[in-house]
Amino acid sequence: MERYLIVFRGATVDESEGPQHDPARWDAWYGALGAALVDRGGLARSSVEVPSRLLGPKLNSSALSGYAIIAALDFNEAVRRAEECPIFDEQGSVEIARLL
Secondary structure (H helix, E strand, O other): OEEEEEEEEOOOOOHHHOOOOOHHHHHHHHHHHHHHEEEEEEEOOOOOEOOOOOOOOEOOOOOEEEEEEEEEOOHHHHHHHHOOOHHHHHOOEEEEEEOO
């Protein structure tokens, strides 16, 4: 089994608007991953991008929304597991990377 980082991306939500994520749906997805869930990671309320050391932070449309680490046999299995993620119901997306 290899480890995969799943990065959740979605629109940045201002903290005054409250959390965008439905905790019950996320808990159900984490539970369905079972032993494949290596690190539950965390969900974010807002984020900024720092494009270089010389420029200040800026908001972007595909802001970081959180992450998790899972175990899978290969990229195909990691993608199958990620496809059930609630971020897609929140108009977000995922990025998956195999960890060394």
